[in-house]
Amino acid sequence: MDERFLNRELSWLAFNERVLELASEPGIPLLERAKFCAITSTNLDEFFQVRVAALKDQLIAGIDRPTWDGRTPAQQLAEIAEWVPQTIARLDVAFVDTLVPELAAAGVEIISWNDTTPDERRELERIYEDRIFPVLTPLAVDPGHPFPYISDLALSLAVNVADPETGDRRFARLKIPDVFPRLVECSPGRFLPAEQLIAAKLDRLFVGMIVEEWAAFRVSRNGDLTVEEEEADDLLAAVEMELRRRRFNQAVRLEVAADIGDEILDLLMRELDLERADVTFHRSPLDLSCLFQLMSLDRPDLKDEAWTPVIPGRIAAAEEGDRPIFDVVRHRALMVHHPYESFSSSIEEFISQAADDPRVQSIKMTLYRAGGDSAIIRSLMRAADSGIQVAVLVEIKARFDEATNVQWAKQLERAGVHVVYGMVGLKTHSKVVLVVRDDGDELRRYVHIGTGNYNSKTARIYEDIGVITCHPDIGADAAQLFNHLTGYSRTNDYRELLVAPRDLRRQILDLIDHEASFGRAGHITIKCNSVADEEMVEALYAASRAGARVDLLVRGICCLRAGVPGLSETIRVRSILGRYLEHSRIYRFKNGNVVVNGRVPGAVSDEVYLIGSADLMPRNLHRRVEVLVPINHDRHRAWLDQALGFQLADDIVAWELRPDDTWERIGPTDAFEPHAQERMYRWTAEQQSLPKR
Numbered sequence: 001m002d003e004r005f006l007n008r009e010l011s012w013l014a015f016n017e018r019v020l021e022l023a024s025e026p027g028i029p030l031l032e033r034a035k036f037c038a039i040t041s042t043n044l045d046e047f048f049q050v051r052v053a054a055l056k057d058q059l060i061a062g063i064d065r066p067t068w069d070g071r072t073p074a075q076q077l078a079e080i081a082e083w084v085p086q087t088i089a090r091l092d093v094a095f096v097d098t099l100v101p102e103l104a105a106a107g108v109e110i111i112s113w114n115d116t117t118p119d120e121r122r123e124l125e126r127i128y129e130d131r132i133f134p135v136l137t138p139l140a141v142d143p144g145h146p147f148p149y150i151s152d153l154a155l156s157l158a159v160n161v162a163d164p165e166t167g168d169r170r171f172a173r174l175k176i177p178d179v180f181p182r183l184v185e186c187s188p189g190r191f192l193p194a195e196q197l198i199a200a201k202l203d204r205l206f207v208g209m210i211v212e213e214w215a216a217f218r219v220s221r222n223g224d225l226t227v228e229e230e231e232a233d234d235l236l237a238a239v240e241m242e243l244r245r246r247r248f249n250q251a252v253r254l255e256v257a258a259d260i261g262d263e264i265l266d267l268l269m270r271e272l273d274l275e276r277a278d279v280t281f282h283r284s285p286l287d288l289s290c291l292f293q294l295m296s297l298d299r300p301d302l303k304d305e306a307w308t309p310v311i312p313g314r315i316a317a318a319e320e321g322d323r324p325i326f327d328v329v330r331h332r333a334l335m336v337h338h339p340y341e342s343f344s345s346s347i348e349e350f351i352s353q354a355a356d357d358p359r360v361q362s363i364k365m366t367l368y369r370a371g372g373d374s375a376i377i378r379s380l381m382r383a384a385d386s387g388i389q390v391a392v393l394v395e396i397k398a399r400f401d402e403a404t405n406v407q408w409a410k411q412l413e414r415a416g417v418h419v420v421y422g423m424v425g426l427k428t429h430s431k432v433v434l435v436v437r438d439d440g441d442e443l444r445r446y447v448h449i450g451t452g453n454y455n456s457k458t459a460r461i462y463e464d465i466g467v468i469t470c471h472p473d474i475g476a477d478a479a480q481l482f483n484h485l486t487g488y489s490r491t492n493d494y495r496e497l498l499v500a501p502r503d504l505r506r507q508i509l510d511l512i513d514h515e516a517s518f519g520r521a522g523h524i525t526i527k528c529n530s531v532a533d534e535e536m537v538e539a540l541y542a543a544s545r546a547g548a549r550v551d552l553l554v555r556g557i558c559c560l561r562a563g564v565p566g567l568s569e570t571i572r573v574r575s576i577l578g579r580y581l582e583h584s585r586i587y588r589f590k591n592g593n594v595v596v597n598g599r600v601p602g603a604v605s606d607e608v609y610l611i612g613s614a615d616l617m618p619r620n621l622h623r624r625v626e627v628l629v630p631i632n633h634d635r636h637r638a639w640l641d642q643a644l645g646f647q648l649a650d651d652i653v654a655w656e657l658r659p660d661d662t663w664e665r666i667g668p669t670d671a672f673e674p675h676a677q678e679r680m681y682r683w684t685a686e687q688q689s690l691p692k693r
Helices: 008-024 030-060 073-105 118-135 194-200 235-246 262-272 288-296 313-320 325-331 344-356 375-385 402-414 472-486 504-516 534-545 618-622 634-648 676-689
Strands: 138-141 155-162 169-175 183-187 190-193 210-221 251-257 279-282 334-338 360-367 389-394 418-420 432-438 443-450 462-469 498-500 523-528 549-554 571-575 585-589 608-612 624-630 654-657 663-666
Touching: 008 030, 008 073, 008 663, 030 073, 030 210, 030 251, 030 288, 073 279, 118 183, 118 190, 118 194, 155 194, 155 262, 183 194, 183 288, 190 194, 194 210, 210 262, 251 262, 313 325, 313 344, 313 676, 325 334, 325 344, 325 443, 325 462, 334 344, 334 634, 344 360, 344 375, 344 432, 344 443, 344 462, 360 375, 360 472, 375 389, 375 402, 389 402, 389 472, 402 418, 418 472, 432 472, 443 472, 443 608, 462 608, 462 634, 472 624, 498 504, 498 618, 504 523, 504 534, 504 585, 504 618, 523 634, 534 549, 534 571, 549 634, 585 634, 608 634, 618 624, 634 676
Parallel strands: 251 279, 360 389, 389 418, 523 549, 549 571
Antiparallel strands: 138 169, 155 169, 155 210, 183 190, 210 251, 334 462, 360 432, 432 443, 443 462, 498 624, 523 585, 571 654, 585 608, 608 624, 654 663
8 A cells, every 4th residue: 555645435435424424513403414414325325336336347357456545446345345334334323313313302203104103104094095006016026027127226125925825935126116205294294214104015015915024225336327439420329328228237236224134135135246245234214315305394493594695796786787797797807606696696697698688699608517497508598599609518428417418408409509519538527608799899708617517506505616707818718618629629728727638737736836846935725626636646745845835625535645744744634514515626826926828827916816627636637628717806816815714714613634544523513613604604795795896
């Protein structure tokens, strides 16, 4: 093992442990704590579908090459198999032993069938007969019926039945459909998991048979989408074909109830071709994403205080004067910080106004995860219908959003939008909109560049930053970027933007190296989702050895070791978790007056500030189209300083990576405040009474 680096997969598991810790925070309301149990559960689903599946694929392919931390695929799988059961055990303690009784005391009960009253059973009988029984389909396994296909992440019951006349015993699988609520409300505030109701009524499905045993189970399958892009004549058709094939990918995990019998367990493992190490045992109900259902309860006393997004001051002033956002941006670039500031009144409104503006001649944008009901996509279709030239790069290879993006691509095409389906060999992860408008005095390019997806749902819970500008050089760069993405243009040097995979790696390394040259006067601050690139970690180590201070705000994976004597003594790594998912990427270099792209990005001052879509991971730097944009206005830089300052404050609730590679929770332990996110929201709201930025 290379002791200079942490393993990527184990670092991710440590991140999920931090999420799980939120389920036990006394200062977080009960339903919010239940939500973090659900997030921990769904995070593990994706980890197995993607990361564990990839390691298993490497084993099957005979790949034994170690990662840069020195672990082979087999070693990583072995360590994962030791770690995950401990997480499951802690999740069970947090939910079953702590949250269930505390919720019950607060009037929200998750009960078992044996806990139901006679009146509740009559109500459950009615629900079962009217809504559940008609959609159930038991599938028997016998010489004439092979073991059925078990779909990815579907909750099922395994049932052993016996014929009382012949003594024959049979196995059956019963899928729990998702067309009715998973938690069935049998009386106000009392919920029974649907699988328990169905299990209590198995005699209605297996008439005349003896139900000997039943157990809930769930299967995770490889979620990879393998598209041979170079050989695909039609990328859209190839992705659609692979989506159909993915349903039948290899099983990688089996989840079962802790009290499952050996007979059923052995049969499931055999039929799914899994080993004991691939099985996780749960005291909690399987698939705790059902707890999201409780968030719809009208119990504000059990939820976070609502924070209404603030309408950015300059936009609010423009609305009062009935002026378009274009007037605001033409005066000075506009920076917005979601969800503290409203996404709908800024980014969605910007694109909506562009769609309805007769002066707008073209709209181009990248779409990575647009989500379900999208106001932005409706605006794009409306723009195309009105004669505006609209071109959209829809990344149809965005993992787990492939099907949604394929459908959006087809709808956009039918509306007359020019649709591009990504680039061969690369995912387009950048967040860019380019609007060309005839302002009378000249054609002007208006550009939005951000850190988050154009997705109204995630914009309410993901923390992201974006800037709308009509800076001529940024506009020219954005036009060049889209010519490269949608056509066959070879890119020249960009004037302002830092773009991956072309130059971004080299440019960030140059900025880190330049900051290191200032020794103890150097200071690097990076906020991102993950740090998992070997070359970047080595550069940060070198900066630390030179004496430069390095502050890293890393929500998830961090393969860098912090505070290790002789290696990373001046590096501090902190993780902020809370009601919002920290998603923005901010790069700040105190002495960054260095030539990048043939220019000096910090020309207005010594410091360099960048925001954009790129994390410090190999995939972002090598295999994705990413964009960072410099932030040069003093007020915008002050805003970023404030946001970073709240997160780096000494007295807030956070987690810090220690030299022994553990994450230590810091701040007051009897409350979940002061918290950086609450300070940021309060401060943002206060800005409305100040001169507009």
